[in-house]
Amino acid sequence: MNAPRSIRIATFNVNSVRARLPNVLAWLKEFSPDVVLLQEIKTVDDSFPRMEIEDAGYNIATYGQKAYNGVAILSKSPIEDIARGLPGDPTDEQARYMEGTVFGALRVASIYLPNGNPIGTEKFSYKLAWMDRLKAHISARLKDDEISIWGGDYNVIPTDGDVWDPRAMKDDALMQPESRAKFRAIQHLGLTDALRSFHPQPHLYSYWDYQAGAWQKDHGMLIDYLLCSPQAADRLKAAGVDKAPRGKEKASDHTPVWCEIEV
DNA sequence: ATGCCAGGTAACACCTGA
Numbered sequence: 001m002n003a004p005r006s007i008r009i010a011t012f013n014v015n016s017v018r019a020r021l022p023n024v025l026a027w028l029k030e031f032s033p034d035v036v037l038l039q040e041i042k043t044v045d046d047s048f049p050r051m052e053i054e055d056a057g058y059n060i061a062t063y064g065q066k067a068y069n070g071v072a073i074l075s076k077s078p079i080e081d082i083a084r085g086l087p088g089d090p091t092d093e094q095a096r097y098m099e100g101t102v103f104g105a106l107r108v109a110s111i112y113l114p115n116g117n118p119i120g121t122e123k124f125s126y127k128l129a130w131m132d133r134l135k136a137h138i139s140a141r142l143k144d145d146e147i148s149i150w151g152g153d154y155n156v157i158p159t160d161g162d163v164w165d166p167r168a169m170k171d172d173a174l175m176q177p178e179s180r181a182k183f184r185a186i187q188h189l190g191l192t193d194a195l196r197s198f199h200p201q202p203h204l205y206s207y208w209d210y211q212a213g214a215w216q217k218d219h220g221m222l223i224d225y226l227l228c229s230p231q232a233a234d235r236l237k238a239a240g241v242d243k244a245p246r247g248k249e250k251a252s253d254h255t256p257v258w259c260e261i262e263v
Numbered sequence: 264a265t266g267c268c269a270g271g272t273a274a275c276a277c278c279t280g281a
Contacts, residue, residue, distance in 0.1 A: 015269075015270070015280085016269090016270055016271075018270095019269085019270060019271090040270095040280090042270070042271065043271095066271085066272090067270085067271050067272065067278090067279090068271080068278095068279070068280090115279085115280060115281060116281090117279095117280080117281065155281070157281095169281085172281065173281080174281060207281075209267090209268075209280095209281070210267085210268035210269055211266080211267040211268045211269090212266085212267050212268085213267090214268095221281080223281080250269095252269095253268085253269080253280085253281085
């Protein structure tokens with residue numbers, strides 16, 4: 001048997017990979033994640049800044065579309081068995097879900113769950129239906145007993161402790177009871193929230209709005225998660241939020257959430 | 264109650280985001 005090695009996995013909603021390229025390259029160099037799950041790349045696959053990120057030492061798999069959404073996986077290992085799109089609705093053309101196998105053993109998914117605002121519109125019903133599809137898909141995948149991590153921007157504030165002021169957000173799609181119930185239902189399939197398993201304290205955030213000085217006032221919310229299969233949870237060694245990228249010039253409004261697992 | 268800020272597209276304004 002090979003000696004176990006520690007793999008660092010991060011999820012990062014970059015809010016346009018082209019606008020964020022200098023920040024992303026600096027972060028890859030400083031933080032040196034082994035695997036990165038990107039969301040909101042906001043570009044078609046052909047315009048992804050592939051060369052620059054390959055030069056930083058990463059293999060790349062993308063699932064993009066024009067202007068909106070888009071996810072990608074970066075890995076220092078080859079990325080195998082890539083699957084694009086969330087099953088369950090052949091008419092859904094939004095690029096919000098992809099999977100790949102990294103380091104020959106770890107199945108990862110990059111998730112950009114629909115925002116759903118404003119409530120009471122078809123955007124909110126799309127969000128809820130998408131969450132049902134995600135749950136069904138994860139449930140099916142869990143039967144394979146793999147070391148799996150479903151990471152990304154879940155666009156849900158699961159509890160009042162995950163936002164600076166729940167009253168300010170009470171009509172937001174991210175904290176409606178239906179959104180919360182469906183997020184819990186996904187976790188109840190048997191997934192472990194990597195960050196919470198090491199840091200149970202409230203008011204730990206991964207997103208701060210660009211507006212109204214939210215970053216300076218720490219008016220944030222925790223909406224980016226790494227949800228681990230039992231086999232991945234067994235191997236969890238550490239987890240955290242890397243707040244440094246949010247404080248830089250030309251920052252994304254999200255910052256990376258990461259974990260380390262031994263495989 | 265509304266806009267605040269940022270990115271993309273396309274065009275000198277509007278859509279989306281959370």
